[in-house]
Structure formats: structure tokens, C-alpha cells
Amino acid sequence: xxxxxxxxxxxxxxxxxxxxxxxxxxxxxxxxxxxxxxxxxxxxxxxxxxxxxxxxxxxxxxxxxxxxxxxxxxxxxxxxxxxxxxxxxxxxxxxxxxxxxxxxxxxxxxxxxxxxxxxxxxxxxxxxxxxxxxxxxxxxxxxxxxxxxxxxxxxxxxxxxxxxxxxxxxxxxxxxxxxxxxxxxxxxxxxxxxxxxxxxxxxxxxxxxxxxxxxxxxxxxxxxxxxxxxxxxxxxxxxxxxxxxxxxxxxxxxxxxxxxxxxxxxxxxxxxxxxxxxxxxxxxxxxxxxxxxxxxxxxxxxxxxxxxxxxxxxxxxxxxxxxxxxxxxxxxxxxxxxxxxxxxxxxxxxxxxxxxxxxxxxxxxxxxxxxxxxxxxxxxxxxxxxxxxx
Amino acid sequence: xxxxxxxxxxxxxxxxxxxxxxxxxxxxxxxxxxxxxxxxxxxxxxxxxxxxxxxxxxxxxxxxxxxxxxxxxxxxxxxxxxxxxxxxxxxxxxxxxxxxxxxxxxxxxxxxxxxxxxxxxxxxxxxxxxxxxxxxxxxxxxxxxxxxxxxxxxxxxxxxxxxxxxxxxxxxxxxxxxxxxxxxxxxxxxxxxxxxxxxxxxxxxxxxxxxxxxxxxxxxxxxxxxxxxxxxxxxxxxxxxxxxxxxxxxxxxxxxxxxxxxxxxxxxxxxxxxxxxxxxxxxxxxxxxxxxxxxxxxxxxxxxxxxxxxxxxxxxxxxxxxx
Amino acid sequence: xxxxxxxxxxxxxxxxxxxxxxxxxxxxxxxxxxxxxxxxxxxxxxxxxxxxxxxxxxxxxxxxxxxxxxxxxxxxxxxxxxxxxxxxxxxxxxxxxxxxxxxxxxxxxxxxxxxxxxxxxxxxxxxxxxxxxxxxxxxxxxxxxxxxxxxxxxxxxxxxxxxxxxxxxxxxxxxxxxxxxxxxxxxxxxxxxxxxxxxxxxxxxxxxxxxxxxxxxxxxxxxxxxxxxxxxxxxxxxxxxxxxxxxxxxxxxx
Numbered sequence: 012x013x014x015x016x017x018x019x020x021x022x023x024x025x026x027x028x029x030x031x032x033x034x035x036x037x038x039x040x041x042x043x044x045x046x047x048x049x050x051x052x053x054x055x056x057x058x059x060x061x062x063x064x065x066x067x068x069x070x071x072x073x074x075x076x077x078x079x080x081x082x083x084x085x086x087x088x089x090x091x092x093x094x095x096x097x098x099x100x101x102x103x104x105x106x107x108x109x110x111x112x113x114x115x116x117x118x119x120x121x122x123x124x125x126x127x128x129x130x131x132x133x134x135x136x137x138x139x140x141x142x143x144x145x146x147x148x149x150x151x152x153x154x155x156x157x158x159x160x161x162x163x164x165x166x167x168x169x170x171x172x173x174x175x176x177x178x179x180x181x182x183x184x185x186x187x188x189x190x191x192x193x194x195x196x197x198x199x200x201x202x203x204x205x206x207x208x209x210x211x212x213x214x215x216x217x218x219x220x221x222x223x224x225x226x227x228x229x230x231x232x233x234x235x236x237x238x239x240x241x242x243x244x245x246x247x248x249x250x251x252x253x254x255x256x257x258x259x260x261x262x263x264x265x266x267x268x269x270x271x272x273x274x275x276x277x278x279x280x281x282x283x284x285x286x287x288x289x290x291x292x293x294x295x296x297x298x299x300x301x302x303x304x305x306x307x308x309x310x311x312x313x314x315x316x317x318x319x320x321x322x323x324x325x326x327x328x329x330x331x332x333x334x335x336x337x338x339x340x341x342x343x344x345x346x347x348x349x350x351x352x353x354x355x356x357x358x359x360x361x362x363x364x365x366x367x368x369x370x371x372x373x374x375x376x377x378x379x380x381x382x383x384x385x386x387x388x389x390x391x392x393x394x395x396x397x398x399x400x401x
Numbered sequence: 402x403x404x405x406x407x408x409x410x411x412x413x414x415x416x417x418x419x420x421x422x423x424x425x426x427x428x429x430x431x432x433x434x435x436x437x438x439x440x441x442x443x444x445x446x447x448x449x450x451x452x453x454x455x456x457x458x459x460x461x462x463x464x465x466x467x468x469x470x471x472x473x474x475x476x477x478x479x480x481x482x483x484x485x486x487x488x489x490x491x492x493x494x495x496x497x498x499x500x501x502x503x504x505x506x507x508x509x510x511x512x513x514x515x516x517x518x519x520x521x522x523x524x525x526x527x528x529x530x531x532x533x534x535x536x537x538x539x540x541x542x543x544x545x546x547x548x549x550x551x552x553x554x555x556x557x558x559x560x561x562x563x564x565x566x567x568x569x570x571x572x573x574x575x576x577x578x579x580x581x582x583x584x585x586x587x588x589x590x591x592x593x594x595x596x597x598x599x600x601x602x603x604x605x606x607x608x609x610x611x612x613x614x615x616x617x618x619x620x621x622x623x624x625x626x627x628x629x630x631x632x633x634x635x636x637x638x639x640x641x642x643x644x645x646x647x648x649x650x651x652x653x654x655x656x657x658x659x660x661x662x663x664x665x666x667x668x669x670x671x672x673x674x675x676x677x678x679x680x681x682x683x684x685x686x687x688x689x690x691x692x693x694x695x696x697x698x699x700x701x702x703x704x705x706x707x708x709x710x711x712x713x714x715x716x717x718x719x720x721x722x723x724x
Numbered sequence: 725x726x727x728x729x730x731x732x733x734x735x736x737x738x739x740x741x742x743x744x745x746x747x748x749x750x751x752x753x754x755x756x757x758x759x760x761x762x763x764x765x766x767x768x769x770x771x772x773x774x775x776x777x778x779x780x781x782x783x784x785x786x787x788x789x790x791x792x793x794x795x796x797x798x799x800x801x802x803x804x805x806x807x808x809x810x811x812x813x814x815x816x817x818x819x820x821x822x823x824x825x826x827x828x829x830x831x832x833x834x835x836x837x838x839x840x841x842x843x844x845x846x847x848x849x850x851x852x853x854x855x856x857x858x859x860x861x862x863x864x865x866x867x868x869x870x871x872x873x874x875x876x877x878x879x880x881x882x883x884x885x886x887x888x889x890x891x892x893x894x895x896x897x898x899x900x901x902x903x904x905x906x907x908x909x910x911x912x913x914x915x916x917x918x919x920x921x922x923x924x925x926x927x928x929x930x931x932x933x934x935x936x937x938x939x940x941x942x943x944x945x946x947x948x949x950x951x952x953x954x955x956x957x958x959x960x961x962x963x964x965x966x967x968x969x970x971x972x973x974x975x976x977x978x
Contacts, residue, residue, distance in 0.1 A: 109910030113642055114615055116911040123914065124758070125738070132739045171689070171706070212914030337616035379712055413884055469890060472854065473863045497867040497884055500843070501901065504854030505864060508823065513940050514850045530940070532848040533948075538741055541848055542944040550940075553850065584863045584895040588879065593887030605977045629977065641904065647887040654867070654883050654903070662977045683975055685968065686954060694948070701971055702954035703964050714965040721969050721978055 026096035032089040033057045039083035039093050044325055044350070045076040048343050053083045053093045056101060074101045075112060075338055078347065079207040079330025080289045085321060094207070094330075102209030102331070111209075118334035119210055126199040126217070127165040128334065136196045139167075139174040146185040148192040150228050157192035159184075159263075160230040162244065165200050166368035167236040172375065173368045176391035177236060180260060183396055187270055191234075197224045201240035203247065203290075208331030215251060218243070222253040233257040237368045238290035239329070245295065259291055261366050261392060265300035268307055275399040278310035283395070284360035285313065286351060286374070287323035288367035301366050304392055308399045316354045324351050328369030348377035356383055363389045402523060403435050404489035409479075410442045410454065411498045413469070414590060417450050419657065420494035422564030423556050425455045428492055429564070431521055431528070436489065440570065443467045443478055448572060455566035462575045470498050471585040476505045478578045483510055487549045490521075490528070495553040497654075503551045513546050516553040517672070521545070536671045537694045556676045597648035600634050605662045608651055610636040610674070612667015612688060612707055616644045621711040622666060628718040634658070636674045652677045666707040670695025725779035725873060725896075727770040728835035729803070730826050730856070733757040733788045733813075734846045748942045752814045759785075759794045762841025762902060769871055769905040770839050771802040777873065779836075780804045784829055786813040786822070792926065793917070799924035800916040801909075806924060811931030818939035819847045823855035825931040830860045835897060837878060842866050842901035849939035853901035863894050866901030 033054070040052035050071040051059060059068050068074070083093040091097075105111060111119070121130035140147045148154065161184065167177040184191050199220045206214035225233075233255050235241040244257040264271060283305055291297045298320050305313055318324040325332075327339070327347030340346070352374060355363045363374055374389040390398075406428040411418040421440075428438045440456035445468035451459045462478050475498075483491065483506060491506075493499030495517055507514035517532045519540070528545040530552060545552075600606060607626040613619060619633065626633045635645040637652055651658055653673040659680035666687050668674060675698055678684060686699035687707045696702045703710070735741060735750060736758040742751040770781045782805040783798045785791050795806040809825065830838065838860075840853045857864035869889070870881035873896070882890045883903055894900075957967045972978035 103913075106911060106913045107916070109912070111911045113908065119911060130738065134739065210913055212916075212918060216914050216918075340615075340617035376708075413888065413890075418885070471863075471892065472857075472865065476858065497882060500851050501854040501864055501866040504850035505858040507850055507938050508820065508855045508858035511937065514820075514938060515940050516848050516850045518848075534846060534848060534945070535735065535741055536737055536845050537948070538737060539743075540946050540948045541942045542946070543940050543942050546940065584898070585865065586893050588891040588893050591881075591889040591891060593889075629972070641908070650887065654885055654887075656886050662972065662975045683971075684954075685971065691956075696954045696956075697948065697952065699954035701957060701968075703957040703968075705961060705964060710961055710965065713961045714968060717962075717965040717969045718972070718978065721973070 026092060026100070029089070029091045029096065030057060030060065033091055034089060036088060038086045038088065042082045042086045044080065044082065044347055045078070045343075048076050049073040053097055056097050068101060069104055069108075072105070072110070072112070074098060074105065075115070075331070075335055076343070077102070077330055078325050078327050078332035079204070080325035081294050082325070085293050098330070099207050099209055103211065106209040112335060112338045114337050115208060115331050115334045119205060119208070119213065122200050122202065122205055122213060122217070126220070127169060128200065128205065129165060129169045131169045133196055136168045136198060137193075139169075139177050140181065143178060143181055147181050149195040150192045151195060151197060154192065155227065156229045158190035158231050160225075160228065160233045161191050161193050162201070162233050162235045162240050163193055163198060164235060164237045164240045164368060168198075170368065170372060172372045176368070176371060176393050179391065179397040180236060180393040183264065183393055186274060186400065187267055192230075194224060199224070201243040203239040203243040204329055204331060204333060206243075206247070207329060214247070218248055218251050218253060222248070222251070225253065225255065231256070234260050234263045236260055238288045238295070238366065242290045242294060259297060259300070259366070261291070261301040261304060262297060264396070265303045268303060271396070272307050275307055275309060275396065277399050277401065279308050279395070279399060280310045281361045282312045282314055282359055283362045283364050284316050284355050284358055285364045286316070286326070286355070286370060287320055288365065288370065289323065289325050289329055291366055292323050293321050301364070301392055304396060305364055308395060314358045314360055316358050318354060324354065326351060326367075326370045326373045328373050333369055346377055346380065348373045349381050352377040352381050352383060352387065356387055361387060362395070363387055364392055364395055365389060366392050402431060402433070402489060402526075402528065405437045405439055405486070406432050407439050407441050407488045407491040408456065409491065409493045409499060409502060410440050410450065411470075411494055411496060412444060412447065412450055415450070417454070418494070418496070419561040420496055420499070420556060422453070422455070422561035423559045424492045424494060424554060425564030426559035427521065427554065427557075429455060431490070431523060439488070441479070441482070443475060451572055452569045453565040453567075454570055455564045456570045459570050459572045460575050461572050462578055464578055464580055466580045466583060469587040469590065471583065471587065472501045472505055473583050473585040474580055475502045476509065477580060479506055480509055481578070482575075483512070483549065489549065490545070491549070491551050493551065493553045495555045499553050503553045507551050512549050512551050514551045514553070515543070515545065518552050518554045519557040521552060533672050537675075555672060556679050560679065593647055597646060598632055600632065600649060600651070601656050601658050603631050603658070604660050605629050605631040605664075606634045606651070606658055606660045607631060607664045607666065608634040608636065608668060609639055609666045610668030611638045613639065614667070614708070616642070618708055619644050621708065625711055625715045625718065628715050628722070636668050665695055665699065666711070668695055669693045670698060725773070725777060725837065726833065726835045727773060727779060727781050727837045727839060728829060728833060729763070729767050729770045729781060729783045729798075730838065730840040730852065731763045731767070731783060731785040731794065732760045732822070732841070732844050732852065733786065733791060733794070734760045734844050737845075743945050748945055750945070757788050757790050760841050760844045762843060764909055765905045766839040766841050766902040767798055767801065767803070768907075768909040769902050772906055773837070773871065773873055774802060782833060782835065783807065784809055784826060786811065786931070788813050795926050796917050796920045796924060797912055799920040800912045806926045808926050808928050809931045810928055811934070816934060816936060818849045818936050819844075819852045819855055820849055820938035821934040821936045823852055823859055824935050826856055827859050828932065830856070836876075837873065837896055838862070838899040839902055840899070842868070842903045848942070851901055853899050855938075857899035860899070862897055862899050864899045864901065865892055865894060867903045868900045869904045870906050871900060
């Protein structure tokens with residue numbers, strides 16, 4: 012039986028009320044990594060609302076630059092939920108009018124139809140574990156109970172590059188003797204990025220489906236590969252009555268460092284810098300666990316980038332950004348991920364460690380486009396840990 | 402086989418479209434020495450179009466309202482022909498002209514129709530058809546029933562040259578058709594704005610498909626195309642998205658190309674695309690799906706991600722050029 | 725103006741296609757049905773015409789797995805009347821029988837314009853639009869990429885190879901086979917579809933019996949046998965790129 016959760020769902024924020032307390036300091040617009048590209052960066056949207064010229068905001072499409080990194084929300088002195096209350100709301104208005112860039116439209120439609128934004132068949136969601144069936148238990152087909160339910164996620168399941176990290180995590184869980192299982196093909200997208208891109212309805216539909224599946228099984232905790240699923244399960248699902256204890260895999264492993272440490276024997280001999288994922292760090296305040304894991308790797312020198320912790324720079328994948336690269340490139344000829352790669356390089360790192368499935372492919376692309384393939388490698392923490400074991 | 406095989410000759414603005422010659426070649430192979438191949442030409446002052454048709458005879462219908470194709474006019478004329486003379490077979494292109502002509506005639510006259518056909522072969526007294534279904538993922542086979550059968554065909558095993566003849570066939574003018582009361586008319590024919598390069602004249606083409614995923618990756622492919630002194634072409638999904646202009650569309654509704662080398666990146670090989678590659682000397686295909694139909698057509702292939710390969714390949718090409 | 729949109733469901737090619745044990749058709753258990761993309765284009769074109777000049781959009785679709793979603797989505801886009809045609813559409817069906825089953829809606833509803841997709845990849849007996857036009861004795865234009873309607877006439881842009889467009893005029897009522905709409909189909913948020921589920925009604929009609937004549941039976945359905953197959957290049961990206969450069973040189977293009 013699942014322990015009834017002790018955490019409380021965050022209170023629903025009354026955005027309209029909050030907006031009144033905006034002091035127009037402009038911190039949100041200036042800290043926004045793409046604010047300079049927008050016709051209406053956050054503070055300007057608020058002033059447009061006050062001047063009752065919000066329709067002008069809707070006639071611009073530059074809100075699609077927003078990647079829901081939440082830097083604006085974190086910095087607002089009046090604690091206005093800028094990301095969800097303004098940016099996502101504006102995206103939602105555009106979606107209602109059917110005005111959405113083609114790539115994002117395809118990702119949303121794929122999510123509607125296939126339960127994942129990549130447009131892959133749900134029947135192929137577990138293809139990543141081929142050859143590992145003995146080490147990755149599946150719920151369903153007679154098995155209805157486990158200790159840890161590992162919610163794998165879309166990119167971790169389907170993206171060829173990310174699958175390597177998923178397999179590494181599976182291997183780690185197995186080596187640690189964790190009693191875990193996955194939902195397999197019954198798992199639906201967490202939909203958190205789609206929610207932040209304005210599709211609340213889609214998010215709720217996916218949550219209902221996931222909720223029904225989760226109800227069939229007995230487990231004590233959910234762990235997620237990715238911070239977006241973590242965010243959904245921790246902060247949004249409870250609003251919909253779906254409440255389970257949840258951890259990101261880095262938290263889970265960090266709690267088991269005592270058992271993990273002795274296995275980490277191969278020296279790495281590299282300088283690592285860790286990229287704080289927006290939805291792990293800034294939004295959910297998990298900074299130490301990933302670093303503790305990296306510190307446990309023998310001969311790994313850790314360095315911090317100038318933008319670290321709560322100031323971390325977004326990879327550009329959130330809030331729909333994963334499906335708006337063409338839009339972004341067409342209009343701005345820049346890539347957020349390149350900024351981060353240059354920072355990583357500037358602090359002398361040879362390895363950029365990440366803990367979010369969006370980041371591995373995005374940063375690897377940026378490594379190529381900035382010509383740093385010889386100097387910098389991108390690896391998920393799970394891959395680095397496994398490398399230190401094998 | 403005995404009897405007659407009719408082939409509908411497709412033309413636009415004074416040019417016979419290649420599919421007509423391909424169909425004549427197929428008809429000739431089926432007919433052998435026993436059956437007659439008759440080209441059916443509807444047009445206006447269009448006798449010159451018969452010059453190279455490899456047919457035994459041409460039935461020619463002349464009328465001002467037949468100058469440019471309309472389904473309505475073709476149905477009227479051909480219904481009369483097929484009711485009167487009952488050929489064993491009438492071949493049409495699986496095209497913007499042939500498809501609707503055959504469909505309307507089939508329903509109107511109660512004649513069996515097989516579409517998306519790749520080839521017809523004789524098996525003793527039986528005519529066996531093979532058609533593509535599911536965007537080329539499957540093939541369907543069957544027998545053509547006795548009597549008159551209508552078939553719309555994709556360009557397949559035959560090349561246009563095989564349907565051309567140095568000797569123009571005998572033209573038999575047909576009685577005038579009654580085309581009063583037509584509800585369809587042609588207003589104008591619009592050429593595509595012609596400033597772009599003509600991809601049908603290029604020796605090398607770098608072509609991108611859905612696998613290119615996002616518009617920003619077009620530039621990666623563009624770099625490779627430039628290093629090979631050519632331009633980018635693409636399949637329908639890429640052009641529909643607006644990532645390449647229509648002038649670069651390779652495929653059924655675009656252009657048929659005949660370069661020495663066609664590099665297909667992230668293209669699956671759907672029939673509408675590959676039918677335009679019949680005259681390509683060598684196809685090299687890059688696609689992450691090992692089962693992509695394009696690999697059945699390509700001489701060389703690799704199952705790597707085109708996006709990963711592009712920068713590496715561009716660099717190696719530059720090096721090879723001494724750059 | 726009253727526009728009738730005829731919709732077909734087709735097997736989803738994202739999923740694996742499996743041939744049934746009898747070898748002549750797909751295994752229906754493993755087939756997943758989605759709206760035919762060209763019919764989705766036809767629907768979008770119908771809605772665009774309605775937005776420009778008013779009128780009514782009626783959508784008819786055969787009862788198959790997923791058709792309710794398709795119909796409610798059509799309502800969310802702007803369709804006014806949704807009709808689900810009840811019958812057996814997974815058994816013996818072809819475009820000729822479907823045309824005959826759709827035909828009564830033309831006589832009953834008397835639409836000014838009938839739109840359907842130019843083709844569907846799961847049938848080998850011709851284009852539905854052409855078949856139904858002939859049945860209803862209406863003019864037909866296929867491969868249409870763009871439609872305008874004025875004064876009881878439609879102007880359709882018919883696509884020819886090489887990007888050539890033949891602009892044609894046809895008196896209504898007429899049937900058009902849509903290749904692409906004026907603008908790509910709009911996105912419909914889930915909330916709008918859910919709203920449609922609450923407010924829109926799906927009317928049900930019984931289909932007449934299936935008359936397959938005009939189609940030709942399949943005796944064998946098979947995966948294509950590769951008459952040849954590409955020589956696959958192995959190795960890492962560097963090695964493959966090197967092999968390709970060698971091939972380019974051999975072909976005389978480098």
C-alpha cells in the first residue's frame with residue numbers, strides 16, 4: 012500500500028492579485044536569458060496588461076523564445092509567478108488561437124496521439140532496455156508490486172543518445188540491489204514542458220492517464236530520470252489528486268552513497284563541471300545531491316561555472332524550447348546551449364556533467380557547433396558513475 | 402494476350418509527360434506480338450504530340466475544350482470509347498491526370514480499377530498486378546478480372562526511352578465529342594517563379610527529408626551541398642514546411658532528377674519520392690531506420706544520424722578538395 | 725455555403741504493420757487507425773472557407789477505433805455537424821464501397837462543395853473523391869492546393885509536377901480532392917477538444933451494405949522484397965565519412 016503522502020500540494024497562486032504588486036523593477040526582463048530577443052519581455056507584458064494593450068502582446072510571437080527556465084520567477088521581489096502566470100498564460104492564449112510554430116505543433120500533436128512528443132509508437136517505449144530485460148523489471152503481466160517505481164520519461168526512453176544514460180542508470184540500480192520496476196509501455200509523457208508551453212489541458216489528460224496506471228500498482232516511492240517529470244509529480248500532480256513520494260534519481264543515489272562509494276574504483280582523471288538543470292536546481296532547490304555524487308568519483312576535479320546553482324543558465328529545452336529550435340535559430344541566430352558550452356570551456360572543464368535528458372543532446376549539438384568536440388564531452392551523471400565502476 | 406491495350410497519353414502545355422512513354426513501354430511488354438497497343442490522345446491541334454509514341458495506333462480526339470485536362474471532359478469522351486470498344490486493358494498514370502480519369506470511368510462504367518500499380522505481368526492467360534500500399538511499406542498482388550480492366554500505374558521498371566519510337570504511329574482521328582454543358586473550365590496555367598536553379602540539370606544533389614527534423618539543420622546540409630558544388634533538394638515534408646522552395650522538390654509533384662549522385666539524408670523512400678529517382682545513377686542513403694525503403698534503391702547506405710554525419714562529412718569533403 | 729467533408733481512417737504507419745494469417749490483409753488487432761492526413765487537409769480547407777465566407781461544415785467519418793476523437797477535434801476546429809457512419813469498416817471494404825456508402829449524404833444534405841483527401845495509402849482501387857463524384861454525376865478536380873469560392877463557383881489550384889499550377893473553375897456543386905490546404909492545419913488544444921466533447925453531438929447513421937464492385941481483391945499482401953539492397957557502410961562517423969568521400973571520388977563528383 013502506498014504511504015499516504017505527507018507533503019502538501021502547493022497553494023494555487025492567484026496571479027491576477029499578485030500582478031498588482033509588480034513594482035516594474037525590470038529584474039525579470041534583465042535576468043531572462045532571451046529577454047533581449049522578445050518584443051515583450053516579462054515586465055513589459057505586465058505593463059501592457061496595466062495599459063490594457065495586452066492584445067498587442069498577443070500579436071507578437073516572441074513569447075515563444077521563453078524556455079520556462081524560471082529565472083524571472085526566482086528573481087522577482089514581489090514573488091509574482093512570472094513563468095506560469097505570464098509567459099505560459101500568453102503561450103496558452105496563442106495556442107487557443109491556433110497560432111503556434113509548426114515544430115511545436117507537431118510535438119504537441121504527437122504527445123496527444125502517442126503519449127510522447129517524439130512521435131514514436133508507445134509500443135517502442137521500452138526498446139531502450141533490449142538486452143537488459145533480466146535487470147529491468149516491468150510492472151504489469153502478473154507483477155504489481157515493487158519498492159521503487161522508476162518513472163523513465165520520454166527522452167530517456169526514445170532518444171538514441173539519451174538511452175545510453177538510461178541504460179547506465181538501470182545498471183546502477185541493479186548493482187545497488189535496488190528493488191525497482193518500471194511502467195514500461197503503459198507510461199505516458201509527464202507533459203510538464205507541454206504544460207509550460209501553454210497546453211494545460213494536454214498536461215491534465217496525461218496526468219489522468221498516468222494516475223490511472225499508477226493506481227494499479229503498489230510501491231513506496233517514485234524516482235525519475237528527469238527533472239521535468241520530477242517537477243510534475245512533485246508539484247503539479249498533487250493539485251490533481253495524484254500524490255506520491257517522489258525523488259529525482261540524483262537524490263536517491265546520493266542517499267545511497269555509502270553503498271555506492273566502494274564501487275567507484277576507476278579514476279576519471281578529468282575536470283568536471285556540473286550544469287544545474289533548471290527544474291532540478293532553481294525550481295526545486297536540489298543542488299547538493301548531484302555534486303555529492305560527482306565528488307565521489309575518484310580523480311574527478313570539480314569546478315563551478317560562473318552561472319551555477321540558482322543562477323544556472325538554461326540549456327534552452329524547457330517550456331517548449333525543445334521543439335522551437337528552428338524558430339529560435341530563424342529569428343535570433345543564437346543557441347542558448349552554446350553560451351553554456353563556452354562557459355564550461357572557459358573554466359577548463361573537459362566534462363560537462365548533466366542530470367536532465369534534454370541536456371545531453373542539446374549540449375552535444377552545441378559542442379559540435381562551437382567546434383569544441385576535442386575539448387569537451389557531455390555526460391549524464393549516471394554515465395559518469397557507471398564509467399567509474401566499470 | 403490478345404485484344405487491345407489502351408494507354409492514356411498525358412500532356413501539358415504542348416509536352417507529353419514522361420509517364421505516358423513509361424506506360425507505352427509497359428503496354429508493349431504485355432502486348433507482345435498478340436495484342437495491339439493504342440495510344441489515346443485528347444487535345445486540341447495536338448497531332449504533333451504523337452511524334453515519338455511507341456504505339457501501333459493513336460486514337461486522337463480533337464476539341465478546343467480538350468486543350469488542357471479536365472476530368473469532366475475526359476470522362477465524357479473516354480466513357481464513350483470504352484463502352485463502344487472494350488479493350489482488355491487501359492493504362493493511366495498514377496498522376497494528377499490519370500488517377501481521377503480512371504476513378505471516374507471505373508465508377509461510371511462499372512469497370513474494375515487497380516491503382517498504385519508498379520507492374521503488370523502475364524502469367525499464362527492471367528494478368529497479375531502488383532501495387533504499393535502504405536507508402537511503400539507493403540506490396541499487394543492480385544489477378545485482373547476478365548473483361549476490361551483499368552489500371553493506374555506508377556513509374557516502375559520502365560524508362561521513358563523504352564516507350565519512344567522513331568517512327569510516329571498511325572493517327573486515327575475520332576468522331577467529335579459532345580462537350581456541351583461542361584461545368585469545369587481552365588482559367589490559366591501558372592509556372593513556378595523560375596529564378597531558382599534547375600535541379601534536374603545538376604550532376605550531384607544533396608537531398609533532405611523528414612529526418613532533418615528542424616529548419617535549423619538545413620544549414621548543416623546546405624554546407625555539405627556547397628562543398629560538393631551543388632544545392633539542396635528535398636522531399637515533400639521539407640518543402641511543405643517551407644524549409645526549401647517548391648523548385649527544390651524532388652518527387653511526384655516536384656521534379657524527376659537524374660544526377661550521377663543523389664545523397665538522400667533522412668529520407669525514408671516513400672513511393673512519391675522515389676518515383677522521381679528512376680534515372681539517378683547512384684543513390685547514397687543515410688537514415689537511422691535500417692528498414693527504410695530507400696535502402697532498397699540505394700547503392701550505398703549507412704544507418705547513422707544524418708545530423709551527426711553532416712559536419713564530419715562536410716569537413717572531409719573540404720579536406721579532399723584540398724581546402 | 726454548405727461543405728461536406730468525407731473522412732477516412734487509415735492504418736498508422738508509425739506502428740508496425742502486420743499481415744493477417746490469411747495473408748491478404750492487415751491484422752486488425754495490431755492495426756492502429758488515424759485520420760488520413762489528406763482528409764485532415766480537406767477538413768482544414770473546409771474550415772478556412774467557412775471562416776472566410778460563412779456557411780456550414782459537415783463531417784462524415786466511418787465508425788472505427790479513434791473516430792470519436794477525430795470528430796470532436798473536427799468540431800473544435802469549427803465543424804458544425806458530425807456524423808458517424810455505423811457499419812463494418814474493418815472487414816471487406818474498398819473505396820468503391822465507401823463511395824457508395826457516403827453517397828446518400830450528398831443526396832440528403834445537398835452540399836455545395838464536397839471535400840475529401842486526394843488519396844489514402846491503404847487502398848488500391850482509386851481515389852475516393854473521383855469515385856463519388858462520378859457516382860453523384862458531379863465534376864471533380866483532384867490534387868487541389870488552394871480553393872476559393874465565389875458566386876456558386878469554386879476556383880481550385882490543381883498541382884502538376886514541377887510546381888506548375890493549373891487554375892481551374894468549376895460550378896458548384898462539385899467534389900474536390902485536396903492535396904494541401906491554403907494554410908497548414910491549425911493546432912487544437914486539448915481543452916478545446918474537451919469542450920467540444922461536452923457541447924458537440926455526434927449524429928449516427930447506419931451505412932448501407934458494402935458493394936465492393938469496381939475494386940479488385942488482393943490475393944497476397946507482402947513486405948516488399950528488396951530486389952537489391954544498399955551496401956551498408958560500417959564504422960564510426962569518421963570512417964563512414966571517409967568511405968563516402970572515396971565513393972564520391974569514384975563517381976567522379978569530387
